[in-house]
Amino acid sequence: MMGCPFYPGSRKPRPLAVDEFAGSWSGCRPAWAFVRCHGLCLWGSTKKKMLPSVIIYGLVNSVNLALIALGFSLTFGISGVANFAYGGFYILSGFLVWMLLNYLKFPFILAIVVTIGVVGLLGFAAYWIILLRVRGIPLSEVIATFALGVGILESFRWLGFVTYEFTLPYFKKGMVMIAGVPVDYQRLFMIGIGLALVLFLYFFTHYTRIGLAFRGIAQNERTAISLGIKSDWTAALSLALGSAMSSVAAIVILPLGIISINTGYEVLLVAVAVGIVGGLESVPGILVASLILGYAQIITGTYFKPEWMMVVYLAAIVLVLAIKPSGLFGKFKELEERV
């Protein structure tokens, strides 16, 4: 008897305590993790007391989204490659750190550095081995990265990485009170890393040779090539950079919950949603869109129903597509770039 052969298993409701709050499994993991881990009940307190926590956790959520979205957007903005394997690399980083910590007993710092390096290298290799051969054929590029991402994620699922023991450690346990709101160190750390990353990117793209090459290619590929900037190397490096950033994001964000394979698909979803809203090629766009979506989600979750947090993405995408399809800061270059 066949039953439904296409139930992929990715929709099974998760039997976590989270469900008691949400009533359903939602994709906004960090916020749920916060609710679960600290047992705070925002919806119980009065609305006035919630304002500082909304402000703070809105920021936390925004940084969270930005960390996820930047890697994808950078790769796309520099080389035009939409790295659909992004979610795969994210989860791969998480599992790699876990394996290094638990199987090889690496110290934490070493595990992190090795993972970021390895994943960056994998991104580079992915371009060089696969994408290079199909560069210029949009169909093949899209399918290749998409298949890679799905392959990575489903391989892990098949290998059995699906139980609850897969967690990454915090950097430092404990929390601190800010304006009467408890914030744990991990989240402060996340904000710090996010800011540091943005600053690093700014200096990198404005002051180093490789970074300037990135910007050159992003602005005008032909001219850049004629100036001696190697387009393929730059594209491969952009993929490496994007993947490495997904690693950083994974290492900082995954400790807030467990490493779940479905998060891989959601991360891609988030990166894409933020990118669509903000404009895929624009870093300021991503940052602004992260703030908007981050706060919109927290406000929805706090003042309305928590389940609706995910719907914010859908609403935002539909809105942006209807009004300004290329995104808030996106350049509507659709025709001009062709002549």
Added chain:
Amino acid sequence: MKFRKERLDRGIKARCEDIFAVSSYKEISYLLFPRALPVVLLLILPLMKGVIGLYWEKVLMITCIIALLALSWDLMASVGLISLGQALFFGAGAYITGFLNYTFKLPPILTIPLGTLGGALFSTLLLLPVLRLRGVYFAIVTLTMPLLLSRFIETTKILGGTEGMSALSPLPNIWVELYVPVLALLICLFGFRRLINEDYGLVLQGIRDNDRAVMSGAINIYWFKAQAVFIAGVAGAFAGAFMTHYYRFVGMPAFAMDYSILPLTAAVLGGVGTFAGPTIGAFILMPLSESLRAVGTLRVVFYSAILIICVVGLPEGIFHYLRRKYHQFERMVDIG
């Protein structure tokens, strides 16, 4: 003695590219055979229930459904739109059909056509804004739409929420279950092929290859893209509408990723742009996937591997290989 492999077109093929000058019954049958074979096979297979067994008949049906989705994908690819989310069309058709049956108790003979058209319309309207943007945006939005829509249904609990709508009307009998998808597949296969070979299809391919030139030819490429999406949507939504009544249930699994990945793999494996290719790809992939049921999620890894290998190594797909073999013969020539 050195040999070289030489490929020659068969006589009839060598005469002209796409206009065949036939001069005998043998030549007519040469042309007709590859077209008639699948038709005959597909029409006969459901009748062989006793021999093949009910299980494999069901596989045949699912294969036709996936082939329909693959055809739908291929039509959009022919106009330059790469969809990573055929599940959008499938789910839209499925839900509208389910809703009509569940709420208004309309019979399948009404809900399926309405669901097909409604699903196609809904998906086309949703994708309309993206048609003006660069190609990759289409891939991105189609990827996220099924995920977002299923999440939307989950949270707002409309249309049955997580439980879906069940106990829907069944299909009249086993013959309907088998022959409707088969006929739909044949209609779409030959219909799309005819479409793409007409002048209309030429415009679509022109949009894919060089939309700037098409635009300067006073053709509104966005309107044509929308038409292509709608037509493709009809095929995809029909698949969903039909399955709703087959399973007598519609729920969030209607937007499952399998409905996006399988047609995609079938099309890439079989040969993008040929319509016959995706059909062949589906008929290879689905039975294979059924036999691999035991391995569980490894199947999806397997599909991904096939996708990457095909895209990198065999971009033309199986159909082109088969066609070449049919139209050409090879021989070793002695070049001394």
Added chain:
Amino acid sequence: MQDKTFLRVEGLTKNFGGVAAIVRVSFSLQEGELLGVIGPNGSGKTTLVNLLTGFVRPDSGKVIYRGRDITGKMPYKIAELGIARTFQMVKPFYQLSAFKNLIIPLYSSRVKKLRGGKYGDRDDVAIDLLEDVGFERDSFVPYKVASSLPHGYLKRLELARCMALRPDLLILDELFSGMSMSEVASTLPIIEKLNAEGLTIIMVEHRLKELFRIAHRVIALNFGAKIADGPPREMMESEAVKAAYLGSEEEE
């Protein structure tokens, strides 16, 4: 009083990033004129064509065609109104045969309207069009795949693609570039004939000798600005035009 000018361009300006591609260009065109556009490389000629045909949106300025403001409209709308253009970088539909390349513009609603709603056989019309631009009729050339045709033929295919639209204004962007002397010599009379039959033409060209022979009026661009506007004879004697192409004496 109604504006009878066929085409009027007012103050067209376009910047790309920091580069001023077109700076406040204005000119007008009467029906049936053959206007040449000349200027050194990078002077903005192609940008001007793109601005006129909707492929680039101007930062400011207006394009008024037969009394209608067509500034910034979509390219296919402008083509539908009867303005056809060639592309400097020829890009036919490579996998299709030459005459099939013409099927696509013949499919447009403009052609539908002009032929009174009946199509006739598009293939036949396409072969006729190819003959008009110089493809040998009874040869296999119209049936050859576009990727196998030499450059001169591709350029003429571009022209045929424009004529398929039955345009009222034809804009040729460096049609003769890459053509051999004999090809130019055989194509020039075709253009002359089209103009004599009443087709208004704007020709962007580098081959000044041929252009000056057939143009009624010529405008010259340099660094995006119009530096001269008058009959060909005036152009040949203009100091500004010479300086633009050859550089002025002070620079040595």
